[in-house]
Amino acid sequence: MPTLDRNLLHRYGLLFVILLVGLGLTLTTDTFLSVANLTNVARQVSINGILAVGVTFVLLTAGVDLSLGSVVALSGVACATFAHPGDHPVFVPIVVGLLTGAACGLVNGVLVTRGGVAPFIVTLGMMTISRGLALIVSGGRPVANMSNELTALAGDFLGIPIPVLCFAGVALAAWFFLRNFRLGRHIYAVGGNENAARAAGVPVERVKLFAYGLCGLLTGLAGVVLAARITTGQPNAGQAYELDAIAAVVIGGTSLAGGVGTITGTLLGVLLIGVINNGLDLLGVSSYYQAVIKGVIIVGAVWLDRRQARS
Amino acid sequence: MLRALELRKDFGGLTVLHPTSVDFRPGEVHALMGENGAGKSTLMKVLAGLYRPDGGHVEWRGARADFASPLDALVAGIAMIHQELMPIPDLTVAENITLGTEPCGRFGRIDRPAQLRRAKELLQELESEIDPSKLMRTLTVAQTQVVEIAKALGRQADVILMDEPTAALSDHEVAALFRAIARLKARGVAIVYTTHKMDEVFRLADRISVLRDGRLISTAPANELDPAKLISLMVGREMADVFPKRSLPTGEILLEVSGLTREPAYRDVSFQVHRGEVVALAGLMGAGRTEVVSAVYGLQPASRGVITFKGRPLVIRSPQDALAAGIGMVTEDRKGLGLIPALGVDQNITLTALRTLCRGQLIDHRAEAVTVGARLEELAVKASRPSQPIAQLSGGNQQKALLARCLLGDPDLIILDEPTRGIDIGAKAEIYALIQKLARAGKGVLLVSSELPEVLSLAHRIVVLRRGSVAATLDATETDQETVLRHAMPL
Numbered sequence: 001m002p003t004l005d006r007n008l009l010h011r012y013g014l015l016f017v018i019l020l021v022g023l024g025l026t027l028t029t030d031t032f033l034s035v036a037n038l039t040n041v042a043r044q045v046s047i048n049g050i051l052a053v054g055v056t057f058v059l060l061t062a063g064v065d066l067s068l069g070s071v072v073a074l075s076g077v078a079c080a081t082f083a084h085p086g087d088h089p090v091f092v093p094i095v096v097g098l099l100t101g102a103a104c105g106l107v108n109g110v111l112v113t114r115g116g117v118a119p120f121i122v123t124l125g126m127m128t129i130s131r132g133l134a135l136i137v138s139g140g141r142p143v144a145n146m147s148n149e150l151t152a153l154a155g156d157f158l159g160i161p162i163p164v165l166c167f168a169g170v171a172l173a174a175w176f177f178l179r180n181f182r183l184g185r186h187i188y189a190v191g192g193n194e195n196a197a198r199a200a201g202v203p204v205e206r207v208k209l210f211a212y213g214l215c216g217l218l219t220g221l222a223g224v225v226l227a228a229r230i231t232t233g234q235p236n237a238g239q240a241y242e243l244d245a246i247a248a249v250v251i252g253g254t255s256l257a258g259g260v261g262t263i264t265g266t267l268l269g270v271l272l273i274g275v276i277n278n279g280l281d282l283l284g285v286s287s288y289y290q291a292v293i294k295g296v297i298i299v300g301a302v303w304l305d306r307r308q309a310r311s
Numbered sequence: 312m313l314r315a316l317e318l319r320k321d322f323g324g325l326t327v328l329h330p331t332s333v334d335f336r337p338g339e340v341h342a343l344m345g346e347n348g349a350g351k352s353t354l355m356k357v358l359a360g361l362y363r364p365d366g367g368h369v370e371w372r373g374a375r376a377d378f379a380s381p382l383d384a385l386v387a388g389i390a391m392i393h394q395e396l397m398p399i400p401d402l403t404v405a406e407n408i409t410l411g412t413e414p415c416g417r418f419g420r421i422d423r424p425a426q427l428r429r430a431k432e433l434l435q436e437l438e439s440e441i442d443p444s445k446l447m448r449t450l451t452v453a454q455t456q457v458v459e460i461a462k463a464l465g466r467q468a469d470v471i472l473m474d475e476p477t478a479a480l481s482d483h484e485v486a487a488l489f490r491a492i493a494r495l496k497a498r499g500v501a502i503v504y505t506t507h508k509m510d511e512v513f514r515l516a517d518r519i520s521v522l523r524d525g526r527l528i529s530t531a532p533a534n535e536l537d538p539a540k541l542i543s544l545m546v547g548r549e550m551a552d553v554f555p556k557r558s559l560p561t562g563e564i565l566l567e568v569s570g571l572t573r574e575p576a577y578r579d580v581s582f583q584v585h586r587g588e589v590v591a592l593a594g595l596m597g598a599g600r601t602e603v604v605s606a607v608y609g610l611q612p613a614s615r616g617v618i619t620f621k622g623r624p625l626v627i628r629s630p631q632d633a634l635a636a637g638i639g640m641v642t643e644d645r646k647g648l649g650l651i652p653a654l655g656v657d658q659n660i661t662l663t664a665l666r667t668l669c670r671g672q673l674i675d676h677r678a679e680a681v682t683v684g685a686r687l688e689e690l691a692v693k694a695s696r697p698s699q700p701i702a703q704l705s706g707g708n709q710q711k712a713l714l715a716r717c718l719l720g721d722p723d724l725i726i727l728d729e730p731t732r733g734i735d736i737g738a739k740a741e742i743y744a745l746i747q748k749l750a751r752a753g754k755g756v757l758l759v760s761s762e763l764p765e766v767l768s769l770a771h772r773i774v775v776l777r778r779g780s781v782a783a784t785l786d787a788t789e790t791d792q793e794t795v796l797r798h799a800m801p802l
Contacts, residue, residue, distance in 0.1 A: 198630060202662065203631060
């Protein structure tokens with residue numbers, strides 16, 4: 001091969017690691033390599049996957065969103081509140097959930113762009129605000145009694161779990177968008193050098209607002225899918241989801257400094273975390289140790305990656 | 312004492328320093344001369360451990376030295392004064408000067424009185440009256456430069472590399488620096504010195520090495536050279552070849568600026584640019600040239616004044632407004648306001664005019680590749696492939712890519728702020744030719760340049776700014792460097 005694109009190398013490197021972990025699990029457990037288990041892995045990663053795709057956009061603009069987990073809870077509660085049987089047609093709770101997430105994202109975006117407050121602070125505030133709102137709206141109790149039409153969202157379509165289809169659709173659309181849309185290119189430009197992008201005529205504020213809004217919308221989607229899966233709107237759901245999502249994105253090669261990263265990378269990062277979680281479960285590792293091992297793997301993967309990038 | 316042996320440095324596949332061997336002796340001032348981009352700074356940075364060489368090595372006190380970082384070089388006794396100033400604005404002058412060499416008491420506690428004393432001594436060495444307890448951010452550029460020099464003196468280094476230390480200094484401060492250099496020489500310190508000022512070289516240097524396009528052309532004792540000989544060595548060709556013929560402006564007013572004001576940077580600035588005309592803004596550093604053109608492009612809007620473009624008054628609040636009206640700009644601050652470093656050359660070029668390469672919101676990748684290919688060829692941009700990250704290109708090629716970005720949108724007025732700074736003579740000549748071509752095509756060009764020969768040869772008219780006000784508007788064909796300078800100098 002003449003010149004190997006570093007991105008490609010990186011992408012395949014991560015794929016190689018996933019296959020290696022998969023191979024190890026196939027040899028050490030008799031359940032890993034089965035349709036049922038792999039479907040299960042896919043189902044388990046789909047919510048983190050949707051969040052990771054959303055937050056990829058924000059990280060690409062050199063921002064960050066720490067409010068993901070709380071907004072998942074708020075959107076889930078909002079969705080469940082409108083999903084009692086016979087109240088509304090099924091699209092109403094779905095749209096309510098999506099719009100709740102999008103609204104949170106847009107507020108983040110406005111405060112970052114117009115207010116000039118650091119993304120870390122803005123989204124840290126949104127994290128506790130939306131958690132509080134979720135508890136207020138639900139009165140601190142899970143919002144139960146959801147219609148079957150809505151909880152069916154956690155079921156299968158043509159044998160494939162609908163959450164997995166959602167994740168796949170979102171990832172594909174995001175990949176296409178970043179590659180082929182003008183706005184997608186602008187996101188990379190803003191993250192790469194905000195001032196230069198502005199001087200080149202890129203509407204920097206609008207681009208960032210879009211990134212935060214889209215991230216919020218996808219967080220709303222994750223909230224709806226989660227509510228359908230656990231058949232309640234849980235105000236305490238989604239704790240620390242943002243950390244798993246950001247970890248997946250960073251493992252996938254997206255720079256926290258912005259301007260560098262791909263959806264394919266994010267996808268692989270999500271899969272790696274999913275396979276590791278699943279493997280540790282199958283091997284019967286206690287959840288205390290799981291947390292430690294996962295942390296080591298996250299830091300290790302990024303360390304290896306940066307070392308390779310420097311060489 | 313310090314030798315470069317066949318040192319080579321590449322950036323992204325381009326060799327910016329061809330194998331170069333030169334030695335530096337104790338008690339000697341060795342001047343490195345050459346055009347911008349000739350490789351002087353690169354050579355210095357390799358010597359100071361800032362860059363790793365891609366070939367050859369540095370020899371220090373007779374042994375091979377592989378400096379992994381500037382700290383290694385500093386510990387060995389090699390200090391550098393950088394061309395780009397690197398102060399820490401929120402520390403005091405004394406803290407900046409003693410950074411990393413703070414006098415310490417027990418448990419690493421900083422001995423403040425000793426720190427202030429030490430800073431004061433070093434500043435006195437440079438005959439400077441700067442108060443060491445002042446915050447760095449309150450200093451002028453010239454004072455900052457003096458502090459950087461004091462910092463390097465404080466390292467007790469055996470070799471001091473000085474990359475254009477006098478660029479921002481007044482005559483008085485330059486004289487003080489020269490006296491300090493004489494004292495260092497007497498102590499046996501080796502000085503490596505770059506400058507663009509001819510008189511300095513012949514006052515200071517014992518030996519002179521000339522670099523051109525990354526190659527060492529000659530090393531000779533200073534008394535064997537004279538300014539004319541030195542210039543011909545640096546340039547390698549007559550300047551007459553470099554500047555193309557001027558075109559004739561058509562007369563129609565394209566841009567009219569009147570009463571433009573933003574205190575304290577500039578006030579009541581008025582001038583016109585006709586179609587087919589190159590108008591240069593000349594003036595000293597800090598005269599407000601960049602600020603004025605930044606206002607026309609919307610980077611930093613003026614607080615008062617009227618900008619009339621193509622006969623209509625125009626409100627420009629952002630670059631987007633300017634671009635929409637047909638005004639493009641290539642900025643002076645390539646790193647800060649120009650490049651998107653991680654993106655490819657191709658995507659950097661198409662960033663501004665991306666809309667013209669789209670169907671609806673979708674990028675037409677084939678059209679983009681075709682356009683980029685044509686522009687890369689037209690401007691002779693050297694890149695290993697169109698998608699090569701622009702950060703890996705040499706300064707000249709980056710500049711040409713940014714010009715391509717600006718021209719792709721086909722603006723009527725092109726603002727060029729120091730378009731040839733830090734690039735080699737070949738790329739300069741290409742940019743000069745391009746400016747004339749644009750003028751002939753009926754565009755207006757607003758040029759900011761600190762190089763007077765450039766201004767005099769390219770422009771039709773010269774607007775001289777002095778401390779933010781228009782001091783004179785001169786016909787470039789009927790004036791000379793002395794006249795321009797006389798108007799530019801504060802009285």
